Amino acid sequence: MPIIGNVERKHWKTRLLSLSIHGILLLGAVTMVYPLLLMISGSIKSDVDFFKFSILPEYIYDMELLYKKYLFTKHNNNSNLIFHSFRIPSGAILNIPVPENPNRERYRDYQAFLAELKKRTPHYWRGIGMAVEPGVDPLVQRRFRSWLKAKYGEGDKGLRNLNRTRKTNFGSWDAPGLPAEQFYLATQSTDYSGGIFPDVLEFKNTQLGPLETYWFDLDAVFAAALRGLYANDLALLNRKLGTSCNQWSDIALPRSVPEDRPALAEFWGKYVRNNVNYGFLSLDGGCAPEWAGFLKKRYNGNLKEINVLYRINVSSFAEIPVPLRIPASGCRKTDWENFVRTAVPDRFLRVETLAWKYRDFLREKYGSLEKINSVYNLGFHSFGEVPLPGEYPAGNLAREKDWLAFADTLPAEKTGISRNAISEYRAFIEEKYRKNGAADLKELSSDYGVRIRTRSEIPFHTEYPAASPSRRVRDIYREFVKNPNYASFRTIPRPAELRNDWSRFLERKYGNVEELNRKWGKIHTTFEQVAPPAAECEWFLAVDHRRMLIREYLTRNYAMVFDTLISNGKAARNTLIYCVLAVLAALLVNPLCAYALSRYKMAPAYKILLFVMLPMAFPPMVLGIPQFLLIKKLGLLNTFAALILPSMANGYMIFLLKGFFDSLPRELFESAAIDGAGEWTVFWHIAMGLSTPILSVLALGTFTVAYGNFMMAFLLCQDRSMWTMMVYLYQLQQITSQSVGFAALIVAAVPTLLVFIFCQNIIIKGIVVPTEK
Numbered sequence: 001m002p003i004i005g006n007v008e009r010k011h012w013k014t015r016l017l018s019l020s021i022h023g024i025l026l027l028g029a030v031t032m033v034y035p036l037l038l039m040i041s042g043s044i045k046s047d048v049d050f051f052k053f054s055i056l057p058e059y060i061y062d063m064e065l066l067y068k069k070y071l072f073t074k075h076n077n078n079s080n081l082i083f084h085s086f087r088i089p090s091g092a093i094l095n096i097p098v099p100e101n102p103n104r105e106r107y108r109d110y111q112a113f114l115a116e117l118k119k120r121t122p123h124y125w126r127g128i129g130m131a132v133e134p135g136v137d138p139l140v141q142r143r144f145r146s147w148l149k150a151k152y153g154e155g156d157k158g159l160r161n162l163n164r165t166r167k168t169n170f171g172s173w174d175a176p177g178l179p180a181e182q183f184y185l186a187t188q189s190t191d192y193s194g195g196i197f198p199d200v201l202e203f204k205n206t207q208l209g210p211l212e213t214y215w216f217d218l219d220a221v222f223a224a225a226l227r228g229l230y231a232n233d234l235a236l237l238n239r240k241l242g243t244s245c246n247q248w249s250d251i252a253l254p255r256s257v258p259e260d261r262p263a264l265a266e267f268w269g270k271y272v273r274n275n276v277n278y279g280f281l282s283l284d285g286g287c288a289p290e291w292a293g294f295l296k297k298r299y300n301g302n303l304k305e306i307n308v309l310y311r312i313n314v315s316s317f318a319e320i321p322v323p324l325r326i327p328a329s330g331c332r333k334t335d336w337e338n339f340v341r342t343a344v345p346d347r348f349l350r351v352e353t354l355a356w357k358y359r360d361f362l363r364e365k366y367g368s369l370e371k372i373n374s375v376y377n378l379g380f381h382s383f384g385e386v387p388l389p390g391e392y393p394a395g396n397l398a399r400e401k402d403w404l405a406f407a408d409t410l411p412a413e414k415t416g417i418s419r420n421a422i423s424e425y426r427a428f429i430e431e432k433y434r435k436n437g438a439a440d441l442k443e444l445s446s447d448y449g450v451r452i453r454t455r456s457e458i459p460f461h462t463e464y465p466a467a468s469p470s471r472r473v474r475d476i477y478r479e480f481v482k483n484p485n486y487a488s489f490r491t492i493p494r495p496a497e498l499r500n501d502w503s504r505f506l507e508r509k510y511g512n513v514e515e516l517n518r519k520w521g522k523i524h525t526t527f528e529q530v531a532p533p534a535a536e537c538e539w540f541l542a543v544d545h546r547r548m549l550i551r552e553y554l555t556r557n558y559a560m561v562f563d564t565l566i567s568n569g570k571a572a573r574n575t576l577i578y579c580v581l582a583v584l585a586a587l588l589v590n591p592l593c594a595y596a597l598s599r600y601k602m603a604p605a606y607k608i609l610l611f612v613m614l615p616m617a618f619p620p621m622v623l624g625i626p627q628f629l630l631i632k633k634l635g636l637l638n639t640f641a642a643l644i645l646p647s648m649a650n651g652y653m654i655f656l657l658k659g660f661f662d663s664l665p666r667e668l669f670e671s672a673a674i675d676g677a678g679e680w681t682v683f684w685h686i687a688m689g690l691s692t693p694i695l696s697v698l699a700l701g702t703f704t705v706a707y708g709n710f711m712m713a714f715l716l717c718q719d720r721s722m723w724t725m726m727v728y729l730y731q732l733q734q735i736t737s738q739s740v741g742f743a744a745l746i747v748a749a750v751p752t753l754l755v756f757i758f759c760q761n762i763i764i765k766g767i768v769v770p771t772e773k
Contacts, residue, residue, distance in 0.1 A: 043742035044554050046136070048072050048093055050739055060550055064098055067542045070549055071096065073138055074129035074538070075214055076180045084184075084220045085534040087249045089232060089395075099535045106376045106533050107540045111210060113361045117354075124183040124190040124279050125354065128204055129212045131178035135737025137560045139552055140212050144178050144203055151199070166196050174564070178203075183277050184216045190279045191329065211541050217532055218280060219355035222253035225271065234397055241267065246521045247396045249531045253353055257346040269346040278326045278337060280352050287348035291322035294343045298335065359527045369524045378524070379517035386516070388495040388502040391418060392488045398519045406505050407490050412478035413464045414498065421489035426458045428480050447472050463493050557743040564732050565725060565747075575707065575724045578643050582706035583699050585648045590698070591691070593649065594657030595683050599669070609658065613651035621711070628715055642716040647705065653698050660694050661687055700759055704752055 037055045045057055048069045052058055059066040072093050075081045083090045088097070118126065130140040152162040163170055170176055176196060182188050192201040227248060230237040238244060241264040245251055257265050272281065296317045299306050306320070307313055309331045314320055327333040340349070366372045373379065380386050388406075393399050407415060417425060430439045445452045447470040448459050465473055481490055492498060510516040517523045524530050542549060565571055593612070597605050615623060627646045636642045664687065672682045688695070710726040717723065729748050733741040 039742050040746060043557055043739055043746055045739050046073070046553065047077075047134075047737055047739075050737075057553075059553060063543065063546070065094075066546065066549060066553075067098065067539060068093055068096055069553060070542045071538060073133060074212070076127075076129065076132040077134060078180065078182070080224075081182070081184075081214070084224045085214070085217055087220050087223055087251075087531060089227065090224075099533075099539050101377075102536045102539050103376050103533075104540065107537055109362075109365070110358070110533055110537050113358055114210065114213075114215065116361075117357055121357075122190070122279065123192065123201055123204055124181075124188075124216075124277070126213050126215045127181035127183065128178050128200075128208065129214045132180040135735070136557060136740050137563070139556065140208070141178055142556075142559065142563070143207065144200075145173055145176060147203055147207060148176055148199065149173065162196075166199065168196055183279065184218060184221045186275055186277050188277060190277070193329075210537075211545055215354050215532075215534075217355055217534065218276060218351065218353040219251070219253045219531070220534075221275075222271065223248050223251040225275065226251060232394075234395070246398050246519075250521060250529050252355060252528045253351060255351055255353075255356055257349065259347070265346065269349075272346075272349055272351055273341055276351060278340060281326070281340060282350045282352065283322060283324050283340070283344065284348040284350060285322065285324065287344050288318070288322045290344055290348070291339060292317040292320060294339050295320060295335065298338070355530075355532055358532045359530050362530060363527060369527065372530075373523045379522040380513050383503040383507045383513055383516070384499075386503065386506055388492065388499055390493070390495045391491050394488070396520060398521070402506065402509065404487050404490075405509075406502060407487070407492065408482075409505070410492070410498070412474075412481050413466065414492070414494075415481045416463045416491035416493040417461065417477075417481060418489045418491050419460075419462065421486060422460050424486060424489065425460055425480060426455050428483075428486075429458055429476055430455055432476055462491070557737075557740045558747065560736065560740055561729070561732065561744050561747050564728060570721055571723055571725045571728045574722060575726075578640060578709075578713075578724060579703050579706045581640055581644050582647065583702045585644050586650065586653065586702040587695060587699055589648050590650055590653040591657055591688060591695070592683075594654045595661055595687055597654070598658045598661035599683075599687075609651075609655065612649065612654050616651050624712060624715060627712070631716055638717050638719040638722050643706075643709070643713060646712065646716075650702075653701075656694060656698065657691065660691050664690055696759070700755060703755065707751060708748075 034055075038053060041055050041057055042050060045052075046069060049057065049059060049065060059069055071082050072079065075085075079093050080090060082093070082096065086096070128140060130138040131144075132138070132141070148162060149158055152158040152165065159170060159173060162168065162176070168176075178200060183190060192198065226237055226241075230240065234245060234248060242261045243251075243264060254264075254268060257268055259265055295306060303314070303317065306317075310320070312320070323332060323336055326336055362372055366375065389403060393403050429444070433439045433441075433444045439455075441452050444458070449469070450457070450459060452458055461477055465477055468474055480486060495502075506516060510519070514523075518525055521529065597609060602608070623646075631637055631642045631646070636645070668686055669682055672686055677685075708726060709724070710730055713724045714727050714730070717727075726748065729744045732744050736744075
């Protein structure tokens with residue numbers, strides 16, 4: 001019978017109540033669904049955008065974010081390598097700028113250059129991208145393992161074949177991996193002759209394209225070293241080293257010692273010997289006398305010893321040829337490295353870099369810088385195209401100077417202050433109110449109209465405080481923005497309004513836009529200024545492979561979870577066997593106990609029921625140690641019996657079943673006994689037959705508990721061959737990123753979700769006490 005009758009339903013109060021109840025329920029559903037959607041979204045993200053809380057991952061529609069994710073993945077999470085290659089200051093990956101005015105023609109030329117260079121240079125000129133990423137197996141890492149399986153065979157047999165061939169000792173297919181190559185470092189070995197490295201080299205040379213390959217630009221690393229040495233002060237660098245660089249991209253690592261600039265030459269010699277990977281160095285043949293003298297001193301004139309070690313037969317040290325490049329291995333390699341490090345004069349050292357090879361390529365193809373500038377459409381074509389930065393444009397000396405000169409022409413009302421100047425601005429104000437060695441806080445509070453007790457409470461203005469009634473406040477602001485010591489903290493709050501003034505200012509200074517392009521370095525004036533367009537190249541690679549990259553980021557976390565479960569196939573089998581046996585055992589033992597307590601009215605029946613329900617009063621972990629010790633003494637560790645026996649009898653299930661059996665009409669049992677039915681027949685065909693709904697609910701509960709069992713499954717079955725899915729997924733969460741952890745949780749929840757969806761009718765029926773029809 002319905003609680004509310006048909007008449008009452010039509011009343012407005014009843015309708016309002018119904019709407020309110022449904023609204024509250026809907027709100028509750030939203031509070032449950034929204035976190036779930038955030039979790040699903042987090043499972044298809046990475047460390048770059050994990051903390052961007054959005055239901056739809058932004059990289060699906062935001063090309064800039066996808067570009068930054070791609071850069072981070074491609075460079076194996078080495079952000080320094082990205083910043084070095086792009087010749088920009090180190091910082092957060094999300095702050096990497098998108099290339100300005102990328103040019104397709106330059107991108108195609110650069111790709112053609114790299115394709116040709118790959119044929120003519122050793123493998124250590126380039127690195128394997130998408131190979132290493134903490135907490136997730138990136139694309140190339142997964143492809144490498146699949147390639148190994150195709151080469152050596154699937155499963156344990158293939159793994160044994162790999163270990164036998166390469167003399168390795170990998171325990172599973174998760175173990176073989178690719179290195180995070182950083183060959184720009186002097187300490188990185190380029191020898192790929194041992195272990196699994198021959199396979200790595202073959203895979204690298206035959207299976208990777210531009211999307212998965214990054215190149216080492218020693219010029220960019222050299223510029224980064226100078227940037228750190230001179231605290232990002234390019235003007236100071238020019239003064240100290242005698243250079244005339246306008247921007248950091250103008251810096252080039254000279255091929256040989258720059259003898260015309262002594263300060264730079266001294267730094268060059270130390271840098272090349274200590275910081276450059278020797279694979280990029282070569283020697284001039286003119287150092288043969290120094291080489292002979294070095295060997296004679298190193299081996300104490302013992303020519304016989306060096307003949308044995310070098311496997312040669314010479315009669316004097318002068319006859320030993322000097323290796324122009326680093327030998328592959330052995331004593332020759334060690335001696336060559338020591339000779340370069342300690343004995344060879346700087347004038348005989350040569351450095352080969354990607355940037356110089358690229359410059360040679362452009363010189364050969366186009367012949368002149370004018371042609372290059374024209375083909376690549378470099379520089380501004382009119383003063384109206386020159387943007388007015390809102391903040392101090394650090395990194396380009398000529399543009400910095402012009403911007404400051406223009407800012408000097410502006411009144412304080414049109415000049416702002418960067419938030420980076422908070423400390424300086426407050427200290428400046430405090431100094432203006434200083435009396436007898438301390439700031440007069442009372443007067444300061446009066447002028448600024450707020451109570452000020454410490455420096456941190458002094459108001460900070462990013463724009464001219466026109467609304468302030470105090471003239472002194474406005475004068476202090478005006479004095480600060482016009483102070484040359486704080487010039488780099490100036491901003492132009494509304495640059496769009498001053499764009500025409502900016503264009504006229506530049507036109508008056510330079511006369512024509514070609515001169516501005518030369519001064520600002522927007523066009524190439526020397527080949528030494530030409531830098532490889534790494535950022536531009538990566539941008540077009542990301543744009544051209546956008547769909548593939550989105551698909552990769554959408555699926556890779558789940559691919560890692562499924563790879564873990566598939567490569568450890570016993571986990572799924574163990575989980576299935578465990579769940580089936582647990583359900584069967586629970587449906588056999590608990591009904592028998594409940595039937596006995598219900599059918600036979602024993603005096604201690606309720607005491608027995610209380611006894612079997614008593615463990616429910618204790619947390620499961622309290623019972624964990626006794627259960628473990630008992631299973632250990634019985635010799636059942638690492639068996640399915642260890643998992644099933646402790647939870648086979650359940651007090652709660654017995655209590656529910658006894659209640660159902662008690663509700664069954666006694667006349668059924670008496671009629672069956674009159675007809676000659678035995679106790680087993682009565683139990684199986686009558687009691688169990690009529691209790692199907694509750695048995696179904698109990699079976700679902702047993703399945704859910706068994707499927708989600710982690711702690712006892714891990715304690716009682718520590719042998720990996722007996723691990724269930726929950727144990728494997730837990731282990732996966734410990735070594736992976738949060739995104740993969742979210743993916744693992746969602747995968748783990750799918751079976752129970754499906755059970756709930758397809759078994760709703762059974763669950764509902766289990767709530768209703770069965771009656772005889």
